[in-house]
Amino acid sequence: MGKQYDRLHPLIRDAARGGLPDWAAMSSQRVAHAERVARLMRKWARAHGLRKSDRARWSAAGFLHDALKGVSPPRLRKEFDLARDCPDPVLHGPACAVRLEEEGIDDKPFLRAVAHHTTGHPKLDLLGQSLYLADYLDPGRRSGRARRQRLRSRLPDEMDDVLPIVAAAKIGTLLEGRLQIPKVTVEFWTRIAQGR
Numbered sequence: 502m503g504k505q506y507d508r509l510h511p512l513i514r515d516a517a518r519g520g521l522p523d524w525a526a527m528s529s530q531r532v533a534h535a536e537r538v539a540r541l542m543r544k545w546a547r548a549h550g551l552r553k554s555d556r557a558r559w560s561a562a563g564f565l566h567d568a569l570k571g572v573s574p575p576r577l578r579k580e581f582d583l584a585r586d587c588p589d590p591v592l593h594g595p596a597c598a599v600r601l602e603e604e605g606i607d608d609k610p611f612l613r614a615v616a617h618h619t620t621g622h623p624k625l626d627l628l629g630q631s632l633y634l635a636d637y638l639d640p641g642r643r644s645g646r647a648r649r650q651r652l653r654s655r656l657p658d659e660m661d662d663v664l665p666i667v668a669a670a671k672i673g674t675l676l677e678g679r680l681q682i683p684k685v686t687v688e689f690w691t692r693i694a695q696g697r
């Protein structure tokens with residue numbers, strides 16, 4: 502167990518202890534959101550009985566997922582090689598994953614979780630699906646507080662039931678706003694709609 506933990510990338514180990522890389526661009530409110538998401542992730546990882554190194558990965562994913570949220574979309578497009586059809590509001594995820602990979606992190610499920618925390622992705626594993634949920638169910642979000650609380654109380658045990666509920670709510674918001682639905686989101690929905 503100790504060996505696995507020692508092998509984690511230092512940036513992941515630091516993030517699991519609440520340390521951000523110097524390139525992170527987050528407002529104080531964003532950091533508070535990241536801390537709450539990290540706490541939820543650690544709680545669920547513990548409930549799943551995961552070993553110490555995985556608990557650190559889960560917590561770090563929560564803490565780092567919005568690390569580039571404070572950088573404007575035009576700058577993100579300039580600095581990173583990102584898909585042109587990726588809508589502005591979700592760019593910070595893929596950009597952060599590219600940055601983490603440049604730092605030497607080669608943990609694909611971790612990178613995928615960060616990249617697709619807003620959109621979902623058909624290949625998200627348990628860590629990635631949990632981050633998708635934790636980001637949306639952050640107890641600090643003001644809207645629909647009671648509803649979010651009810652959904653959180655069902656996790657992580659009823660993950661397979663809660664995941665389509667959250668995805669439907671998020672996709673519904675896009676539909677109502679007549680916004681673009683990313684292709685990966687459609688593929689994600691196709692995978693989870695009838696259970697895994």
Ligand SMILES: [Fe+2]
Nearest residue numbers: 566567618619
């Ligand atoms: Fe985000």
Ligand SMILES: [Fe+2]
Nearest residue numbers: 534566567636
């Ligand atoms: Fe977030």
